[in-house]
Amino acid sequence: MLDKERSFARIRILLRGVVFAQVQRPASLALVLFFALALDAGNLSAAPATLATAGVSSAGKPAADAGETIFRRGIQGSGQALVATRDGGVQLQGAAAACINCHRPSGLGAKAGRDTIPPITGRYLFHPRAKDMEDLDLPYVDGIRADRDPYTDETIARAIRSGLNSEGKPLSYLMPQFALNDADMAALIAYLKRLDQRRPRGVADTVLHFATIITPDADPVKRRGMLDVLQQYFTDKNVFPLGATPPLRTSRRMMFMVNRRWQLHVWELTGPSDGWEQQLKQHLAAEPVFAVLSGLGGKTWAPIHAFCEDEAIPCLFPNVETPVGGDSDFYSLYLSKGVLLEAELIAKKILGADGTGRGRAVKSVRQIYRAGDSGEAAAQALAAALKQHGIAVSSRVVRPDENVAKALKGAARTDALVMWLRPADIAALAAAPAPKASTAVFMSGLMGGLEHAPLPPSWRSSTSLAYPVDLPERRRYRVDYAFGWFAIRHIPVVAEQVQADTYLACGLLAETLSHMVDTFVGDYLVERIEDMLERRILTGYYPRLTLASGQRFASKGGYIVRFAEPDGVRLVAEGDWIVP
Structure with a gap:
């Protein structure tokens, strides 16, 4: 399906x-x-x-x-x-x-x-x-x-x-x-x-309307964390004095004025994904919005992406592991390609394209993932990339009631093992024998929990993580402000990256709107974000964010890392930042 x-x-x-x-x-x-x-x-x-x-x-x-x-x-x-x-x-x-x-x-x-x-x-x-x-x-x-x-x-x-x-x-x-x-x-x-005669949706004299979209299979813990940040940010934004837009005296006087209240609409989707677009159309008719901000997806975001493109609604930086691949559309902007970027990073490592190869050619790769999870799309992307170079790729789909240790049987006969697994499955690897030293092992950092992945000590020396964000010690100063903001407002930190990315999305929207003054046009909002993004100093989990025209993914690369010690969380990069 x-x-x-x-x-x-x-x-x-x-x-x-x-x-x-x-x-x-x-x-x-x-x-x-x-x-x-x-x-x-x-x-x-x-x-x-x-x-x-x-x-x-x-x-x-x-x-x-x-x-x-x-x-x-x-x-x-x-x-x-x-x-x-x-x-x-x-x-x-x-x-x-x-x-x-x-x-x-x-x-x-x-x-x-x-x-x-x-x-x-x-x-x-x-x-x-x-x-x-x-x-x-x-x-x-x-x-x-x-x-x-x-x-x-x-x-x-x-x-x-x-x-x-x-x-x-x-x-x-x-x-x-x-x-x-x-x-x-x-x-x-x-x-x-x-060209600009349409009356903008979701724009009133004193209010700007925004939606955030949540799919029914979204993680409930991440959902709560994201909504806590969004709702508090909107509350803070609306503390400032409000008023109708004054006559345009000078651009200097108009810049940075706060003259509209922000209203958040939470669109919770239900049922199978083939009914989501119709639900979204109903939401839009009942609650017209200027843009979609943040949001949270599960195994697919494609119907939401298609809806925003069809309706010409900016969709700004949703929290999704599997965004719609490619830079082909206009209104949907993502912070990263997610697990699809991880697949590109692993492919480069296996092919030796980053200059730090493992010393011998990889001829066969085995992938393990659960059906319907984000890893399925990533596994397909990696298989397509490797098969172009004549590398044999096989996949093992873990059944819902199956222990991951059983699915690992036969993996030792391949040159490389790639695991697209969640923390529970990663922890269960303790019951499986560690792979041979001759087998290169890779796993998804995003799906596993980044540096918090519960990888058993026996696997840590042989397993590399795809890591499409900056290293913890390097990103600390860029996320401290957000986490301080959470602490002052008593927001529980339950999903670190989702909450940091949501806060980043809110800040990007606020800065962009202040420079747009009173020109509320959806296309112009996207264009201004493209122009302003690379000047952003606090970029959260990412070392740099840029969006040239025709690009939809703001962070372009990542690392391949491994744990520095069997029982700790410190990571070391196996090479430089990689841009596939």
Whole structure:
């Protein structure tokens, strides 16, 4: 059942999101530097053209019109690749020329260093001239201009084709000049006019509404810990004086103002996963929300991921061990790939790609996991990675009533043993003989409890842990603030990483909203998080967090570690931080 659910979700996600991952990459070296992205724009034209032919939009729905496909994918109404020319004669084609690369999915632009990409949605393009910001009744974004002539359809067309602004002055060198016929130009202008016309869900004059989602198979201890943090954070946030948004006087006056109360809605799902999306739609209809914050999943998060992408709702850093793989969608952001990242770390270690190999080639690998648990997806990912290199991989699924020691029979005949097990099963390894010295043994750190994994002393000298977070002594100063906050507010620490990650998600949301001022657009929220995340100092369990456009996983790597002594919890890394 899990395979069917995951396959179905991934098919929809592929159709909905492959284009999105491609078209958000920058189009030239100048923009690579501008957005600090090490991405290859030369590979951006094939997939969008294929999907555009199929009539699938970046949100997984039928393409609205030629204007949207031009803006998001760089595909003209005829189906041909969009062509643009930058100063110096550099030519861009297809997705590399799409407007979304610079002006972002929201159309509200971006700012990096001294360079600013202005907003190009209808209400910003057509606003009347104003003497200063005090007279400009528009939500504040970087790049907004008050003292200029409003655009018309004709001057927008001139700007796109010839690079001249509403007053006939040259635009920035970053702005390419596009070859568009009249029909495509009209379609693009119509799309810009309606791009930001939707009234944001979950946004009232004095309240911002957020949801957190909990699946029925989520760990009840982690659930309580997460909700304690969320509810207390919302309580603290709402202590500040409230009031309606004041007139926009200056960007300085507006920055960091707290003018809306936060309201948390807890959406508890029930029953089989194939009914979750319908439940979520009912929740959304009854309680419209601006974004989903944190959350807690069990064996699958795919239906929630698909729902948030379909409904264009930002889903910010849920606590899930098996996020939906890949960077293909836009609205769902994760702190880590979880056990899927662990599979990549173990694969690199087995293949010797981190330079610290075990001294001999691994030809056969045996994996052990319980059906339906997070380890099943991780085992499948690892098997796929190893089989590409000719390594034989076999799996042993532990039955619900079976002791894990029995499942280990025959493991000694393989070069490597990989265990995707929970603490109870790990503790039960005491009844099984330790593997031979010639067998490399790996286990999931996330599933086992990281440094608190109850690995029997007889197994510690031979077992390596996939560890997709920073080492305990290195992360201590980054989590001390959160745990101090818990202590002052008498929040019991029952699930350390879940509670630290939840607190981190809350802080990231609060900081991002303060910089958004009063521009409550879901796409813009995601874009601002992408821009701001790498400047975050307190990053919790992770040494560094970054989200370039087209990336959905903020922490990119991890360690392979082992216990330093048979009876302690101190870990030592077997090599440097690994980014698969």
